Amino acid sequence: MSAVAPLAPPAGRFSGGVHPSDRKELSRHMPIEVLPTPPELNIPLLQHTGAPCKPVVAPRAEVVLGQLIADIDAFISAPIHASAAGVVQREGVATLPNARHVKTIPIKTSSKQIPAEELLLDMFGGAWLDRKLEEVTPEEIVRAVRAAGIVGQGGAAFPTHVKLAQNPKKPVDTILVNGCECEPYLTADYRVMVEAPAPVIAGARLAARAAGASKIIVAIEDNKPEAIQALRDTAGGTDIIVMAVPTRYPMGGEKQTVRVTTGRTIPTGGLPLDVGVVVINVETAAAIARAVWRGKPLTHRVVTVTGEGVAQPRNILAPIGASYNDLLQFCGGLKPEAARAVAGGPMMGFAIGTLDVPVTKGTSGLVVLTAEDVARAAETPCVRCGRCVEACPLDLMPTRIAMAARHKDWVLAKRHHLMACMECGCCAYVCPAGIPLVQLIRMGKVQMMKEVGK
Amino acid sequence: MAESLANPVASTSAPAGPAPEEPAPALTVAPGPHIAYGALTTRRMMLDVILASLPLVAVSLWVFRAYAAFQIGLSVVSALVAERVFVALRHRSSTLGDFSATVTGLILGLSIPPAAPWYVSVVGAFAGIGFGKIVFGGLGQNIFNPAMVGRAFVMIAFPAAFGVATYVAPGLSADAATGATPLTALKMSGETPPLIPLFLGLAKGSVGETSALAALIGGLYLCIRGTAAWRIPTAAVIAMSLLTGAASLIHPSPWTVAHHLCAGAFLFGAFFILTDPVSSPLTARGQWIFGAGYAVLVLMMRVLSGYPEGVMFSVLLMNAVTPLINRWTVPVPVGGPVPERK
Numbered sequence: 001m002s003a004v005a006p007l008a009p010p011a012g013r014f015s016g017g018v019h020p021s022d023r024k025e026l027s028r029h030m031p032i033e034v035l036p037t038p039p040e041l042n043i044p045l046l047q048h049t050g051a052p053c054k055p056v057v058a059p060r061a062e063v064v065l066g067q068l069i070a071d072i073d074a075f076i077s078a079p080i081h082a083s084a085a086g087v088v089q090r091e092g093v094a095t096l097p098n099a100r101h102v103k104t105i106p107i108k109t110s111s112k113q114i115p116a117e118e119l120l121l122d123m124f125g126g127a128w129l130d131r132k133l134e135e136v137t138p139e140e141i142v143r144a145v146r147a148a149g150i151v152g153q154g155g156a157a158f159p160t161h162v163k164l165a166q167n168p169k170k171p172v173d174t175i176l177v178n179g180c181e182c183e184p185y186l187t188a189d190y191r192v193m194v195e196a197p198a199p200v201i202a203g204a205r206l207a208a209r210a211a212g213a214s215k216i217i218v219a220i221e222d223n224k225p226e227a228i229q230a231l232r233d234t235a236g237g238t239d240i241i242v243m244a245v246p247t248r249y250p251m252g253g254e255k256q257t258v259r260v261t262t263g264r265t266i267p268t269g270g271l272p273l274d275v276g277v278v279v280i281n282v283e284t285a286a287a288i289a290r291a292v293w294r295g296k297p298l299t300h301r302v303v304t305v306t307g308e309g310v311a312q313p314r315n316i317l318a319p320i321g322a323s324y325n326d327l328l329q330f331c332g333g334l335k336p337e338a339a340r341a342v343a344g345g346p347m348m349g350f351a352i353g354t355l356d357v358p359v360t361k362g363t364s365g366l367v368v369l370t371a372e373d374v375a376r377a378a379e380t381p382c383v384r385c386g387r388c389v390e391a392c393p394l395d396l397m398p399t400r401i402a403m404a405a406r407h408k409d410w411v412l413a414k415r416h417h418l419m420a421c422m423e424c425g426c427c428a429y430v431c432p433a434g435i436p437l438v439q440l441i442r443m444g445k446v447q448m449m450k451e452v453g454k
Numbered sequence: 455m456a457e458s459l460a461n462p463v464a465s466t467s468a469p470a471g472p473a474p475e476e477p478a479p480a481l482t483v484a485p486g487p488h489i490a491y492g493a494l495t496t497r498r499m500m501l502d503v504i505l506a507s508l509p510l511v512a513v514s515l516w517v518f519r520a521y522a523a524f525q526i527g528l529s530v531v532s533a534l535v536a537e538r539v540f541v542a543l544r545h546r547s548s549t550l551g552d553f554s555a556t557v558t559g560l561i562l563g564l565s566i567p568p569a570a571p572w573y574v575s576v577v578g579a580f581a582g583i584g585f586g587k588i589v590f591g592g593l594g595q596n597i598f599n600p601a602m603v604g605r606a607f608v609m610i611a612f613p614a615a616f617g618v619a620t621y622v623a624p625g626l627s628a629d630a631a632t633g634a635t636p637l638t639a640l641k642m643s644g645e646t647p648p649l650i651p652l653f654l655g656l657a658k659g660s661v662g663e664t665s666a667l668a669a670l671i672g673g674l675y676l677c678i679r680g681t682a683a684w685r686i687p688t689a690a691v692i693a694m695s696l697l698t699g700a701a702s703l704i705h706p707s708p709w710t711v712a713h714h715l716c717a718g719a720f721l722f723g724a725f726f727i728l729t730d731p732v733s734s735p736l737t738a739r740g741q742w743i744f745g746a747g748y749a750v751l752v753l754m755m756r757v758l759s760g761y762p763e764g765v766m767f768s769v770l771l772m773n774a775v776t777p778l779i780n781r782w783t784v785p786v787p788v789g790g791p792v793p794e795r796k
Contacts, residue, residue: 014788020489184489255789268789309479338479346488353483367488374488380496380552381594385731386683387494389738395785397736420787425487432494433594439485 005235007228008217008243012263014256016393017248018426020347022184022223027306027313032124032191034116034317035330037084037109041321043069044094044102047360048151049158050076055105061088065114066297069105078149078159078361083299083319084109094358097343097350104358107321120317123290123300124196129234131202131293133209138166141210141292148291149298149361154178154189154252154281155344157362160288163278164210170273172211176261177204179220179227179282180245180252183345186365188302189282191315193220193227196286197234203285204240206292211278216240217261218282223247249347250424254279256393268420303359305331309338309368324355324366339371346373347425380433388427388437394420398427402437405444410452418444496593499731500553502681506672507560507726513655513665514564517624521568522661525575526560532579533559540588554593558582561601561727564662565719565766566608567620574608574615581607598773599730602766609766621658635659637718637762646708652716663719663765673725682729685738689745690724691715697753720752723765733773740776740783748772 046052053070057063063082071079086109094104114122136144146161166172177200181189193200204216218235220228222244232242245251245260255266257279264275272279280288283302290296299320306313311332318327324341328334342349343357346367388398397416404412421441428437514522537555541548549555562578582604590596609616618634635658639645651657655665663669676682698714701707715721728734728748735744748768755764 018491020491259788265789267793268787268791269793270789334479336479339482340484340488341481342486342488346486348486349488350486351481351483351488353481355481369488374482374484375492376490377495381592383496383499383554383594383731384734384736385496385499385681386736386741387680389736394788396787397784399736400780400784414792415781416784417787417792419792420789429487429489430491430494432496432499434490434495436485438487442485 003236005232005238005240005242007232008241010243010245010260012259012261014259014393015395016391016426017250017256018391018429019247020184020249020429023306024185024187024190024223026185026308027304027315028187028190030187030191030314032120032195032302032315032317034119035319035322035326037113037319038322038326039109040089041084041086041107041109041319042092042094042104042323042358043080043083043107043321044096044104044358044360045070045080046100046102047080047157047320047362048078049156050074050078052102053077053080055091057088057105059088059090062086063088063107066299068297076159076162078151078161079147079297080105080149080320081297081299082107083321084113086110095354096360097352097357099350104321119300122294122296123317124192124199124286128198128202128289128293133205136206136209136292138210138212141206141288144292144295145210145288148287148296150284150287150291151298151361152281153283153287153301153361153364155348155362155364157360160280160284163273163280164207166210166212167273171276172213172273172278173276174215174217174262174278175204175208175211175213176257176272176277176279177216177218177282177285178252178257178279179218179224179231180257181224182221182247182249182252183347183349183365184249185306185367186304186345187306188304188315188364190224190227192283192286192302193224194230197230199286199289200231200282201234201238201240202293203287203289204280205238206288207278207280207285213278218242219245219257219261221245221247221251249426250393253393253422253424255422268417298361301359301361301363303327303363304365306365307368308370308373309335309341311335318359320359320361322359324352324357324359327359327366328355334368335370337370337372338368340369340374342367342369347429348423377434379435382433382435385432387430387432391426391430393424393426394422396421398437398441399435401444402435402440405440405447408447408451410448413444413448418448421445497552499681500557502676502679503557503726504553504560506675506681507564507662509668509671510564510662510665510722513668514662517655517664518568518622518661521622524572525566525568525570525661526563528572529563529566529575529579530556530559532576533562533583536580536583540584541592544588544592546592549593552593555583558587558600558604562604564722565601565605565660567616567660568622569620570615571612574612577611578604578608580604594732596732597777598770599727599733602727602769602773605766606770623658624656624664633658635718635762637756640709641762646713649710649712649716652713657717660719663722666716666721669721669725673721676725676729682725683731683734683741685741686729686734686745687724689742690720690728690749693746693749694720694753697749714753714756718756718763719765723752723769724748727765727769728772733776735776735779735783737780737783737785739785740779743779743783744772744776747775
């Protein structure tokens, strides 16, 4: 790997978007640290988009790290593995940040766990690029990815093997590795790219082989030069293209990244697959490499715990099922000025009322904001200034949609393309009247479906 | 790593142990996004307009002296009183803090002839705030620009107040010589004024409309701040230039493109009145149409109607079609319309 991969210019652009202060400096220099195994893990049976899993282990059973504990025979699903050694407890429940109640498998962890250094080395260390792609068939890769329970770790948690399985009707020519991490505060993907570029590149190549794609693009926002350099250095000698894309929220949204890197436009209501692209998050790529080359399931993930409300922001390698409380304690706890805990980034994440929430495969961060951060003036009337229209990356008219939703005028809502909204939050971020546009639109979608039906 | 492993202890403010239901600091829950661009509020936008109008106010005070101070002051005070009274009648809390009434009063004051009687400003402000805004439901609900509604009201109610007798000559205050504005002169006798005074604001006209330069300075500030949609005045200026340019090619006249741009309230209207967000279109395409439509109407009224100037009526007419323009120009979402569900 003497050569450095070329840096390609973006192939397209998207209109709108916003430039929030990214506050990544709070945690960007903190190396990935392993969370000491908490005394109990609470592993949800539904951590992905699709069918919930059923336990395959009984209470009181002893499990080891990486052992299969839940699965279901459905295509759109992903099995779940024990993220620490211990004893299975009676079925529990948990409320996920999106307010969904799910069943869980609690595990009382044993005192003997894999040492932190060993775990880090196994996840990200060692050689990754010495293996030949010809050693595995596309089908084998897809099977390994399914068996490892890999889902999209950028947040949507869609089962990855479904995206990688070849479909003659929807051929794929490009694998897009998404390292944009456009949400403010979050630095988990950044740390993975800087500390573990090799498994990311290895996973991207495996994904391309599985999907039958000839082209691999790694997209990184240009505010992360170290990550860009790390991936270019590692990808040298391969045909992977590293692309520095402009820093603008929501650059990491699928529709936006695909457009900027390939110039293609995903149809409304469609998927990247419709334009021949499969998008995978950088950490997902690393998980694919680990699943295929090391036969290891997805049991841990990197979570950024940050914000001005956290004593010491960190990037933590946490076992799935660890609670947000465990994470926060590892970070020195909350500061007195903490006012809101957000699961995910501050733009699209969910505020949570309790910290007794388990880390799932889709948990990218826990951002604790202060009263000052979340202070809002009272809502004032819309003066139709059009800032939301300018900011919308999908060319919608958010104020129109939101007001139609507020007044339950579904004809008007439809005329303004209510269902096309991806809820990125740019409109509400810029609104000078402090109108909760995203909230109104989100409720509008649900109510319109209920009242108008199909 | 060892160091971090040795430090799993929470600080005093952290939730104690595995009983996390009551963390020490109270955590609030609200829909996202959880951060906002706090620098911009509706109030800040209104303050921007007031700030941007300072060059106009300064020129008007310099040119029309006490007349300007009187009209602007009376108009602003009347607008504030009107807002307070009407809002109280609706049993709502005071809305003076959003400064929208101040802006209405300011724009109205700047668009009134210097020597108009005192009741013109007062009635105009009450009519503008009352019929122009409150009857529709207050800020954000009105169809028409409130200041222009007020001005239209007094112009029809008191036509004499808008006659040549109220347009005093610049630079004089006490025994002011009154007379025709450049546009009236054009209409009556085809007179052509020198361009430089027209640009600087030394011509006769309403209090704040005479200086093209001041309107441009304030207008550019509004556009740079994003408080005014830049496409609207841009479209208006381009359309006016093209139309008058073409007209002077076909039918040469001493009234050049620059005369038409600088005369009357065209630029003041384009930058300050037309860009009132409430009564202008939301979409980019709509804003181009809106600005261009304004220029076409202003020119038509200058040339074809019985009035010397048509800024006010043009604004009101374009306001009236704004809902339609909004409806016609709903952009197609990126990726196309939402597919019908099967």
